Amino acid sequence: MGCDGGTIxxxxxxxxxxxxxxxxxxxAELVAQWNYCTLSQEILRRPIVACELGRLYNKDAVIEFLLDKSSEKALGKAASHIKSIKNVTELRLSDNPAWEGDRGNTKGDKHDDLQRARFICPVVGxxxxxxxxxxxxxxxxxxxxxxxxxxxxAExxxxCGAAFQDxxxxxxxxxKEDVETLKKRxxxxxxxxxxxxxGKKPKAAESVSKPGVSEESPGPSKIKAMKPEENLDSREKKANSAPKSAANGSSSGKIGKPLSGAAKRSIADSEESEAYKSLFTTHSSAKRSKEESAHWVTHTSYCF
Known part of the structure; x- marks a missing residue:
């Protein structure tokens, strides 16, 4: 059984x-950094993007991360600085002609050289x-x-010949030092x-709120919108000018319709002729004496 005094x-x-x-x-760390996505831990496949800190991602993994922010993942911390798809850049990579991929080891009888890369530098190789x-x-x-x-x-x-800066x-x-420098940038x-x-927002607000431009040269939509107001103003002007024309007509001897807002004047006190005054019931010739009037009430225009 052991431990019976014979073991030390x-x-x-x-x-x-x-x-x-x-x-x-x-x-193994190099293989993981250069061959696998930092966010999804899947093999890198085109389109491949890189963030402003120099990490490699699959573009579809970044899009899924931006659309589904509710899921709290440990790997999501590596992409917490990515707020939109504009924060990543799609890479233009040059293929390595010596890389065979999975074609050379279909039967599993060969050693996969993980140090051989899929991409190379197009200038130096x-x-x-x-x-x-x-x-x-x-x-x-x-x-x-x-x-x-x-x-x-070169600058x-x-x-592609695009100009760039440092x-x-x-x-x-x-x-780590490179990442800190890139983070500050x-x-x-x-x-x-x-x-x-x-700085652009106040300039845009000033251009919109300039009164001189809108009043001097209004657009066609503003002119159409001002038409109803102009019609109302013309009606008010006509209504205000009507009492003046009525007063001028009465002084010249022409008959005009009495306005509701104007003060009523009796025709008997006017300076019109007696023949004109006799046409109205207020004239003395239209009034009847008590003997001529009946003892009952009639609803006629001669009822006073």
Whole structure:
């Protein structure tokens, strides 16, 4: 059975010491960084995009992450700085003609050389396997080795000819120091973009609120909208000018319709002729005496 007096325990079996620090295999880390998506941990496949910190992603994984922000994933922290699809750049990668992929190991009887990369630098020909530093241009998305940019100094992209600045060069899968530098650049760039948007808004508000432009040269829609108001103003002017014309007509001897707002004047007190006054019931010739009038009430125009 054992432990019956014939066994002697050793010190490491009785005393527990500190745990050994697990060392990460550098080769496995390089393979994971350059061949797998940082967000979904799937094999990189075109279209491949890179963020402003130099990490590689599958474009469909980034779109799914932006659409489904409610899911809290541990891997989502790696893409927490990606707020929209504009924060990533689609890469233009050059294929490696020596890379066979899965075609050479269909039966499983060969060793897969993971250090052989799918993509290379189009200028120098170095493989993008993590052994050499690579970077991309944020303006056009072309990928080069850092050696190519240092040896062939130019202010124009070697592939597409697009002009770029030092701020547009972003290192892919750089060290911690590189990531900190890129993070500072990203924050400064986004801050400048916010300040620029705030500066544009007041200018747009001033151009809209200029009264001189809208009053001097109104558009066709404004002219159509002002037509009903103009009709109302013309009606009010006609109504105000009607009492004046009525007063002028009475002085000249012409008959006019009495206005409701004007003061009523008796025809007997007017300066018209007696023949004209006799046409109305207020004239003395139209009035009857008590003897001529009946003792009953009639609803006629001669009832006073």
């Amino acid at each position: 325990p050793k010190r490491h079996e009785l005393v527990k010491g500190p745990k050994k620090v697990e060392k990460v295999d550098k080769d 170095l493989e993008m396997n993590g052994r050499h530093r690579f970077c991309f241009l944020r303006c056009c998305g072309c990928v080069f080795s850092e050696r190519a940019l240092k040896e062939i100094k 124009v992209c070697h592939t 701020d547009d060069v972003i290192v892919l899968n750089g060290t 990203m924050e400064e760039r986004r801050l400048r973009a916010k300040v620029g948007k705030k």
